[in-house]
Structure formats: C-alpha cells, structure tokens
Amino acid sequence: AQTVTQSQPEMSVQEAETVTLSCTYDTSESDYYLFWYKQPPSRQMILVIRQEAYKQQNATENRFSVNFQKAAKSFSLKISDSQLGDAAMYFCAYRRSQGAQKLVFGQGTRLTINP
Amino acid sequence: NAGVTQTPKFRILKIGQSMTLQCTQDMNHNYMYWYRQDPGMGLKLIYYSVGAGITDKGEVPNGYNVSRSTTEDFPLRLELAAPSQTSVYFCASSYAGANTGELFFGEGSRLTVL
Numbered sequence: 001a002q003t004v005t006q007s008q009p010e011m012s013v014q015e016a017e018t019v020t021l022s023c024t025y026d027t028s029e030s031d032y033y034l035f036w037y038k039q040p041p042s043r044q045m046i047l048v049i050r051q052e053a054y055k056q057q058n059a060t061e062n063r064f065s066v067n068f069q070k071a072a073k074s075f076s077l078k079i080s081d082s083q084l085g086d087a088a089m090y091f092c093a094y095r096r097s098q099g100a101q102k103l104v105f106g107q108g109t110r111l112t113i114n115p
Numbered sequence: 116n117a118g119v120t121q122t123p124k125f126r127i128l129k130i131g132q133s134m135t136l137q138c139t140q141d142m143n144h145n146y147m148y149w150y151r152q153d154p155g156m157g158l159k160l161i162y163y164s165v166g167a168g169i170t171d172k173g174e175v176p177n178g179y180n181v182s183r184s185t186t187e188d189f190p191l192r193l194e195l196a197a198p199s200q201t202s203v204y205f206c207a208s209s210y211a212g213a214n215t216g217e218l219f220f221g222e223g224s225r226l227t228v229l
C-alpha cells in the first residue's frame with residue numbers, strides 16, 4: 001500500500017521569508033500524481049499545487065513551487081515571500097494515475113507565519 | 116457555485132445513536148469520497164464511489180455505510196455511534212475524465228460522540 005510521510009509536524013517562518021515543507025512517499029507504481037493541499041482554520045481543503053510523476057519539470061504556481069525527486073520519492077513544497085495568509089495546515093497527498101482517484105494523505109505540517 | 120455541500124456542519128451524538136451525514140455536489144462528478152480527519156492527523160478514506168450504484172470501502176470503513184443512488188448525492192450513515200467516531204468528516208468529489216485528479220472538498224462536518 002502507498003504511504004505518505006510528512007516528518008515536520010510544525011514549521012514557522014518570518015513573513016516575506018522562504019520556507020520548505022518536506023514530504024516523502026512510498027509506492028511501487030511508476031505513474032502517479034502528487035499534491036499539496038492547504039487547510040486554513042476554516043477547515044476548507046484547498047489545492048495548492050500538483051505534480052505529474054511522468055513530468056521531470058517541477059511544478060510552480062506563483063509563490064509556490066515543488067522539488068520533485070522521483071528516485072528518492074521526495075516531494076517538498078517551497079513557499080517564497082511568505083504571507084500571513086499562508087498560515088495553515090499543509091498536507092501532501094498521493095494518488096495512482098489509474099483507477100479511482102483516491103488520495104492518500106500525509107499527517108500534515110502546521111505552518112506558522114511570524115509577522 | 117455551490118460545489119460540494121455537506122450537512123450538518125456540527126453534530127453531537129450520544130453513544131449508540133445513529134445519524135446520516137449528507138453530501139451533494141452540483142458539478143456532475145463521477146467520483147465521490149468520504150474522508151475522516153482525526154485531531155492533528157491527515158485525512159483517511161472511509162468509502163468512495165465511482166458512479167451511481169457503485170461504492171467501495173476505503174481504509175477505515177468499519178462502523179459506516181454509504182449509498183449512491185444518484186450522481187449528485189453520497190450520504191454517509193453512522194450506525195451505533197462510538198467515541199472513536201469523533202472526528203471531522205469531509206466529503207469530496209472529482210471528475211473521472213480529468214487527468215488532473217483534483218478533488219473538490221466540502222467544508223467538513225464536525226461530529227462529537229459522547
């Protein structure tokens with residue numbers, strides 16, 4: 001079974017600085033998708049960024065980018081120019097490319113932004 | 116744009132009571148899911164459905180039942196509530212034809228069993 005591990009329960013960063021959240025996963029599949037979801041205090045799950053395993057280029061969405069290392073099964077999220085609104089729980093998630101689009105989530109990292 | 120709507124948002128149950136969490140989506144998505152999130156943890160899949168009339172177990176199905184009679188609705192039934200079912204429940208949906216695989220989530224339902 002696939003597993004996703006986030007080894008940092010909590011992280012903090014100064015406003016306007018850069019922070020990197022770590023994620024590792026375990027799978028025997030060669031084709032899959034990886035995601036970072038944000039969960040603010042409102043509890044709403046918001047997709048931040050997505051990476052297809054067959055793409056070598058790292059995904060980028062404005063201030064958010066990933067470092068995808070397929071051989072190492074590592075998928076970290078970098079947030080540049082951190083803003084107070086970035087404070088939230090961040091979840092790394094995995095899904096197979098075929099079949100039902102079930103997501104497997106990591107335990108989450110709580111990110112605090114210090115003004 | 117309603118998206119995925121869950122009701123109720125909050126509920127307190129006594130041990131042994133039963134209830135149904137309602138979920139409806141207006142995006143004509145094929146796939147629907149129920150997840151639970153325990154405090155400080157990630158989401159775990161309870162049940163999912165790939166279309167009307169088809170459901171399957173996820174990682175933690177014990178104590179729950181689901182049905183999918185229409186594309187829009189995917190209710191989650193809790194029978195004989197137990198304190199271990201105290202959690203936040205999320206319904207989600209996705210479109211099978213989209214390679215993005217993005218799930219669209221409801222706002223969650225906080226359930227407390229006392």
